[in-house]
Amino acid sequence: MATTATWTDHALRTLEDAGYRSGAARAHVVRALGRQDCCLTARELADQLRDGGDEVGIASIYRALEVLGELRLVHRMDAGEGVVRYEPAMPSGEHHHHIVCDHCGQVAAYEDERLEQAIDALADRLAWSVDRHDVVLRGTCPACA
Numbered sequence: 001m002a003t004t005a006t007w008t009d010h011a012l013r014t015l016e017d018a019g020y021r022s023g024a025a026r027a028h029v030v031r032a033l034g035r036q037d038c039c040l041t042a043r044e045l046a047d048q049l050r051d052g053g054d055e056v057g058i059a060s061i062y063r064a065l066e067v068l069g070e071l072r073l074v075h076r077m078d079a080g081e082g083v084v085r086y087e088p089a090m091p092s093g094e095h096h097h098h099i100v101c102d103h104c105g106q107v108a109a110y111e112d113e114r115l116e117q118a119i120d121a122l123a124d125r126l127a128w129s130v131d132r133h134d135v136v137l138r139g140t141c142p143a144c145a
Contacts, residue, residue, distance in 0.1 A: 006090075010091045011088070012030055015068075015071065026063075032049055032052075038096075039109075042062055045061055074089055080105075093132075097136065099137040101143075102140060
């Protein structure tokens with residue numbers, strides 16, 4: 001993945017260019033997301049911020065995530081059962097996909113070059129220009145099997 005500073009700097013610059021004033025809560029959310037390797041819930045994000053000494057209300061976190069989503073700076077992933085997870089959308093387009101356990105809710109990231117090639121081939125066959133995609137597999141993790 002790209003460096004933390006790359007996404008964080010890109011996100012803060014994009015927010016500024018879009019006319020959003022710099023707010024402490026939003027900046028804390030951006031910096032915390034920039035440190036993530038994978039997706040997390042708004043509640044997990046709030047817990048990380050609190051553990052790091054940054055008290056940011058959950059409503060402020062949701063507002064920040066909404067703005068970041070509108071600007072396509074985060075990916076929003078529905079993990080099922082009303083659980084939504086968020087992760088940085090890298091400016092390079094670099095990404096991974098997720099597999100979710102239907103029993104315990106564990107989420108694991110995976111990359112697969114053949115899957116990416118299949119998606120590109122499908123887009124070509126359908127004559128579509130695909131600028132982003134999400135692949136979420138669901139099933140049973142080894143611990144729950």
